[in-house]
Structures are given as structure tokens and as C-alpha cells.
Amino acid sequence: MRHRVVVTGLGIVSPIGVGRDAYWEALRAGRSGCARNRAFDTSGFTSQVAAEVTDFVAKDYLDPRTVGRTSRYTHFAVAAATLALRDGALDVEAADRERCGVVVGTGYGGASAAEPEHSVLVEQGPRRVSPMYLSRALVNMAPGEIAIRLGLRGVNYAVSSACASSNHAVGLAMRHLQYGDADVMLAGGAEAGITPLLVASFCQSRTLAANYNDQPERASRPFDAGRCGFVIGEGAGVVLLETLEHARSRGARVYAELCGFGATDDAHHVTAPLPDGRGLARAIVRAMDDAGVRPEEVDYVNAHGTSTALNDKAETLAIKAAFGGHANRLAVSSTKSMIGHLLGAAGAAELVATLLCMEHDTVHPTVNYETPDPECDLDYVPGAARGMEVRCAVSNSSGFGGQNSVLVLKRCGAA
Amino acid sequence: MEHRSGVRVQPEAVDRRVREVIAAILCVDTSALGPEASLVDDLGVDSLFFLSLVTSLEREFNVRLPDAEAARLRTVGQVTAAVQRLVTAGTRSVA
Numbered sequence: 001m002r003h004r005v006v007v008t009g010l011g012i013v014s015p016i017g018v019g020r021d022a023y024w025e026a027l028r029a030g031r032s033g034c035a036r037n038r039a040f041d042t043s044g045f046t047s048q049v050a051a052e053v054t055d056f057v058a059k060d061y062l063d064p065r066t067v068g069r070t071s072r073y074t075h076f077a078v079a080a081a082t083l084a085l086r087d088g089a090l091d092v093e094a095a096d097r098e099r100c101g102v103v104v105g106t107g108y109g110g111a112s113a114a115e116p117e118h119s120v121l122v123e124q125g126p127r128r129v130s131p132m133y134l135s136r137a138l139v140n141m142a143p144g145e146i147a148i149r150l151g152l153r154g155v156n157y158a159v160s161s162a163c164a165s166s167n168h169a170v171g172l173a174m175r176h177l178q179y180g181d182a183d184v185m186l187a188g189g190a191e192a193g194i195t196p197l198l199v200a201s202f203c204q205s206r207t208l209a210a211n212y213n214d215q216p217e218r219a220s221r222p223f224d225a226g227r228c229g230f231v232i233g234e235g236a237g238v239v240l241l242e243t244l245e246h247a248r249s250r251g252a253r254v255y256a257e258l259c260g261f262g263a264t265d266d267a268h269h270v271t272a273p274l275p276d277g278r279g280l281a282r283a284i285v286r287a288m289d290d291a292g293v294r295p296e297e298v299d300y301v302n303a304h305g306t307s308t309a310l311n312d313k314a315e316t317l318a319i320k321a322a323f324g325g326h327a328n329r330l331a332v333s334s335t336k337s338m339i340g341h342l343l344g345a346a347g348a349a350e351l352v353a354t355l356l357c358m359e360h361d362t363v364h365p366t367v368n369y370e371t372p373d374p375e376c377d378l379d380y381v382p383g384a385a386r387g388m389e390v391r392c393a394v395s396n397s398s399g400f401g402g403q404n405s406v407l408v409l410k411r412c413g414a415a
Numbered sequence: 416m417e418h419r420s421g422v423r424v425q426p427e428a429v430d431r432r433v434r435e436v437i438a439a440i441l442c443v444d445t446s447a448l449g450p451e452a453s454l455v456d457d458l459g460v461d462s463l464f465f466l467s468l469v470t471s472l473e474r475e476f477n478v479r480l481p482d483a484e485a486a487r488l489r490t491v492g493q494v495t496a497a498v499q500r501l502v503t504a505g506t507r508s509v510a
């Protein structure tokens with residue numbers, strides 16, 4: 001028998017706010033976190049827009065030495081984990097920490113640490129390279145650091161599937177709880193890739209929005225006919241997951257039941273989705289089957305919705321294929337319209353958004369949806385938030401490499 | 416005595432700069448870095464931070480501190496003395 005899994009805490013570090021309340025306030029208001037990229041000099045870059053995390057001080061969550069030996073993605077992850085625990089009011093000191101685990105998804109990890117360190121290697125030689133480079137760069141350092149700080153001695157690893165990473169992380173954490181490997185899991189994703197090398201490569205692959213450098217808040221426009229690429233973002237989302245029994249035993253407040261996970265690959269192309277979206281459609285269907293949820297029970301889909309020409313069209317087709325006639329009755333919105341694309345952290349930030357939509361019986365809007373695209377013809381909740389009951393929600397993610405990962409949540413009235 | 420910038424520096428300046436580098440890595444004030452301060456017991460330096468400290472000092476002064484010699488360093492005063500000796504001897508990194 002599988003244990004039921006519930007979400008009991010939310011942690012978020014995003015371009016539109018840190019912490020659950022600030023994040024929801026911005027999502028509900030439709031506020032964009034996209035601005036001119038101030039992370040580095042963008043002269044010569046086709047896209048000069050980014051969604052940076054601005055109101056964040058790493059030393060609020062980590063001691064100064066740890067800040068120095070870890071990289072920005074780890075800072076975000078530790079902060080989001082700390083916020084999730086705080087939100088869930090879980091006293092880890094009192095928990096059986098051998099049954100508490102961590103899974104964090106990331107696409108790039110701390111690879112940005114290579115950019116300055118590689119210059120040291122080339123210009124000054126191997127004896128000048130910092131021994132801290134490893135602890136900044138490795139993709140598993142975020143979950144490792146969370147474990148060290150909190151003394152969580154259960155299952156712990158990182159997951160990487162580009163922009164599908166977070167949903168894989170949360171889905172796998174759910175499985176660990178379902179099958180009795182742990183009682184408590186912190187799961188999500190973290191990313192800090194607004195760096196010259198990564199942004200240049202995204203620019204060169206023509207995936208970033210390049211037509212809105214002078215109107216950055218309009219650059220991320222999922223499903224709109226004028227969309228021209230995504231806006232690179234950064235941040236982290238972590239959710240506190242528990243078995244239903246564990247949550248009940250401590251009287252925890254429950255946001256929702258995490259009940260379905262589906263994962264597939266397009267096996268088609270390294271960057272382009274299958275044009276008909278059937279790889280993502282299969283993941284949605286698998287996730288709903290896993291949850292025991294019929295398509296008609298779903299009220300809301302939090303789309304991957306990147307604002308690229310190819311994704312938004314293929315995802316629209318995927319939703320139609322997975323939901324059939326119910327697709328037209330779904331509310332579908334893209335968190336990326338406001339926070340940009342958090343890459344490996346995207347699914348986690350969007351999971352937190354989805355849970356907040358359920359909590360508030362309000363679906364956040366897709367901003368900048370102004371000119372309909374005949375090939376994107378679902379209800380994308382344009383412009384303004386909508387009050388509506390969200391009893392069951394689906395959250396989609398897809399990544400370069402063809403990976404698709406989908407989560408299903410439903411209201412947990414029984415808990 | 417020559418700094419990596421090529422500018423001649425005084426022993427007191429080397430001493431001050433060593434303590435500034437240590438302070439930056441360990442996130443402490445230079446006032447905590449008296450010559451008798453123990454790296455492990457007073458400053459909580461672990462093996463990774465110690466290696467990072469050595470690398471930063473080697474970078475800063477363009478010297479090479481052999482591992483065997485580094486392993487004997489216990490206090491801030493011993494670190495500054497070791498760097499002084501290397502700088503004075505004109506030992507240059509061959510890295």
C-alpha cells in the first residue's frame with residue numbers, strides 16, 4: 001500500500017518576492033519581475049532582459065563562511081528550504097531526522113562558478129584555482145548543504161533534467177514517501193544561471209526574448225502571438241512534503257495532497273518539443289492515472305508556458321490531447337509570464353504558485369497575453385487573476401533533452 | 416620585497432595584508448587575528464577553509480607554500496611568518 005503524501009509548507013525565493021505572502025501578492029496582482037539585466041554588462045547580447053532575485057540577502061539564511069564556499073543557487077535553495085520548514089511549522093529538532101530527506105532539482109547547479117575560476121586556471125595556472133570551486137559548482141551541493149544545516153540524515157540527492165528538473169525532484173520525493181523511505185521530504189528546485197556564458201549560449205540558440213529589451217516587463221508573453229522567446233530568471237522553490245499520517249500526527253496545516261507524477265521523454269530533438277506535444281501529453285495522462293484523477297476533475301493547469309514559439313504551441317496541443325473536450329473548460333496560466341523562466345527551479349516555483357492558487361481559490365493570470373495566436377486557443381486567464389474553485393490542479397514542465405515531468409495536486413479535505 | 420604587483424612592500428605591509436586575506440576568507444574582523452590566535456581552536460578553520468586560505472595567500476603574494484610546511488601552521492602568527500619568509504626569500508610560484 002502506498003502512503004498518501006501532502007504538502008504542508010511552502011518556501012519560495014523568486015524575482016517577484018521572497019516568501020509565500022510576498023510571492024502570492026505579486027502573482028495575484030500580475031506583477032512582472034522582468035527588468036533590464038543588471039547582473040552583468042549585456043552589451044552585445046541579443047537579449048538584455050532578466051528576472052533577477054533582488055530582495056535577497058544570503059547571510060539571512062546562511063552563516064557568512066558558508067555563503068563564501070557555496071554558490072548562489074545553493075543560497076537560494078537553503079533559503080527556500082528554511083522558509084518551507086518555517087511555513088510548515090515543522091520542528092526538525094523534534095523529528096526523526098533519519099527519516100527526513102531532501103531532493104533538489106537544478107539544471108545548471110553551481111556551474112556558473114566555473115566562469116571566473118576557469119579564467120584563473122588559464123591565466124594563473126592550476127596552483128591558483130580555489131579548492132572551494134567544487135563546493136560551489138557541483139549540482140548536488142544544494143541538497144547536501146540543506147542536510148548539513150538541518151541535520152537531515154535521510155535520502156538526499158540532486159536531480160537534473162534541465163527545465164523539467166523540479167517536477168522530477170518533487171515527483172521522486174513523493175515516491176520516497178509513498179513507499180516508506182522517509183516520513184518527511186523537502187523537495188523542489190534551485191537555479192542561478194543569469195551569467196554571461198549561459199545567457200550568451202541561450203542567446204545564440206535563439207531561445208531568449210530579444211524584441212523587448214526596451215520594454216522588459218512585456219518580454220515574457222506566453223501564448224501571445226507576439227511571443228519571441230523566454231526571459232531568463234533565477235530563484236528557488238521548496239515544498240515540505242509529509243506522509244498524511246505524519247502530518248496528521250503533528251496537526252499540520254495541509255495545503256493539498258500531492259497525488260500524481262508522470263514523466264516521459266519526447267525522444268525527438270535536443271531543444272525542440274515534439275510539434276504535436278504528444279510527449280508532454282503522455283506525461284500528463286500518466287500523472288492523472290497515477291493520481292487516480294479523471295481529466296474532467298481537473299480545474300486548473302499551471303502551464304510550462306515559456307513564451308517561446310514552439311513550446312506554447314506544442315503545449316497547447318498536449319493539453320488538448322490529454323484532456324480532450326475538457327481542455328476548453330480548463331483555466332490555464334503561465335507563472336513564467338511574471339517570474340520569467342527559472343530553468344531547473346521553474347517547476348518548483350510554479351508548484352508553489354499552483355498551491356497558492358488552490359489555497360486562495362484564485363487562479364493567477366497570464367500577463368502580457370494581448371494578441372491571440374490561433375494556434376494557442378485555450379483559456380489562459382489573460383490579464384487579471386480569477387476567483388474560482390481549484391479542487392484539482394496539474395503542473396507541467398518540459399526540458400531541453402525532451403524530458404517532460406508533470407505533477408497532480410488535489411484538495412485534501414480529509415486531512 | 417616585492418608584491419605580485421611588482422611594488423616593493425614593507426614587512427608590516429605584508430603582515431597587514433596577510434591578516435586582511437585571512438579575515439576576508441573567514442569572515443572575521445582583523446582584530447580577531449592576533450598572532451597567538453589558533454586557526455582551529457579560536458577561528459574554527461576546517462580543512463577546506465585552510466586549503467582555501469593557503470591558495471588565497473599564494474595568489475596574493477605570488478608564492479608557493481609547500482604542503483608539508485603549511486601543515487605545520489597552527490596560529491595566525493605562524494602563517495604571517497611563513498608568508499614573510501617566502502616573500503623575503505623571493506620564492507616564486509612555478510605553477
